[in-house]
Amino acid sequence: MYGTTYIKVSxxxxxxxxxxxxxxxxxxxxxxxxxxLAKLHLEWERPWWARGxxxxxxxxxxxxxxxxxxxxxxxRWVGGFSEVEGxxxxxxxxxxxxxxxxxDQLDDEEVNKEKNYSSNLQ
Numbered sequence: 001m002y003g004t005t006y007i008k009v010s011x012x013x014x015x016x017x018x019x020x021x022x023x024x025x026x027x028x029x030x031x032x033x034x035x036x037l038a039k040l041h042l043e044w045e046r047p048w049w050a051r052g053x054x055x056x057x058x059x060x061x062x063x064x065x066x067x068x069x070x071x072x073x074x075x076r077w078v079g080g081f082s083e084v085e086g087x088x089x090x091x092x093x094x095x096x097x098x099x100x101x102x103x104d105q106l107d108d109e110e111v112n113k114e115k116n117y118s119s120n121l122q
Contacts, residue, residue, distance in 0.1 A: 038100035
């Protein structure tokens with residue numbers, strides 16, 4: 001498997017279809033990244049989701065996305081949950097972007113408060 005640096009350097013001519021200076025192309029590629037990402041392990045006593053399906057994807061309403069505000073709405077940066085094999089009450093979720101910066105500052109109690117609210121929506 002090739003590392004990100006190898007891919008960026010060896011494939012850079014194929015990334016750009018428009019005329020950019022070579023130096024601008026290289027600078028742009030060095031700035032490519034996933035941004036901030038947080039991984040949460042959320043545990044329930046009893047699964048409330050359909051087990052064995054692999055997980056859940058969230059589809060936020062466009063209005064919810066337009067009106068989301070941090071730090072209050074950090075959970076709207078969650079795109080879905082994945083089951084953890086061998087752990088029947090555990091889900092993993094990824095929080096991306098600015099929402100991840102917020103969730104990294106929260107204590108477990110604050111995360112659990114949002115987790116418990118969300119699982120009551122079933």
